[in-house]
Amino acid sequence: MKKPETLLKRHHVRVTNIRKEIVAALLEKETALSYREIRDCICESHDRVTVYRTLNTFVNEGIMHTISSADGVVRYALCSDGSCEPHHHDDRHIHFLCKKCGRTFCLPFRAQPDFEIPTGYKMDSFEISVSGLCENCLNPS
Amino acid sequence: MKKPETLLKRHHVRVTNIRKEIVAALLEKETALSYREIRDCICESHDRVTVYRTLNTFVNEGIMHTISSADGVVRYALCSDGSCEPHHHDDRHIHFLCKKCGRTFCLPFRAQPDFEIPTGYKMDSFEISVSGLCENCLNPS
């Protein structure tokens, strides 16, 4: 398991408490988290504004990417190593929203962009969002 | 061109001014519209709350579906005839967000869901969102 500090340094951003806490939360949960969920994982004394600014910084530096799920909630997920250029999300994976537990996962499978867009349109990037039941909710052990 | 009133009656919802205006806006623009865009198309005197409630009704009755685009804005698009069961969006089309003009289109192409999800997950529905340049912005005539 990687340390938050290492990850921050690798991306050349300053190491602060809130940054370590947010990265730690993402590493621990192993799912994408909404602002609200992140808020509940970190020390309460941090200001709302700082949380938003930190998340924006992370997205801009390619540490995280955002996910717009079917439920309309924006979530944040760590980019896998080297998968995110600053400002450009790696789209070669599928986002999965579990309708039961509400958790969002980045599925490790690479999506084959095997769909056509009409002539005249130019595709830059795409996102595939799947809703359904996750492993845990489908087969509770 | 279909009349808003016809569409509303077919779905067995009451015909009111705001409902006709909202459907008319969607029919006229031929793109998906955000709350804000819808607001700008209809008579100002309608209350915000009524707009939201109307949109919810439309989604629940299968008249429209929502689109969560890469820019985080929720947009509303008319369902093509018979394509939406109440509460269940037909996912066999691609949503396209133009990065230049900001408009969102429902592309008529049926998506080939040619991607795999890991064993243990159960897929209910999916959404493919593409960003890029639309016809107009790519080849301004």
Next chain:
DNA sequence: CTATACTTGCAACAATGTTGCATAAATAAT
């Protein structure tokens, strides 16, 4: 250890979205 560049917290603001309740309007029934 100091200088400085970057972060943080606070106040204020704007937009989005929801709920309860009284009133008004659309449809169904007479």
Next chain:
DNA sequence: ATTATTTATGCAACATTGTTGCAAGTATAG
């Protein structure tokens, strides 16, 4: 046509999300 009933609307109030400017504090480079 008129009334009864069901549904929709507008208003007030509230909660959440997200942004900006600025002063004070902190991490890092030198």
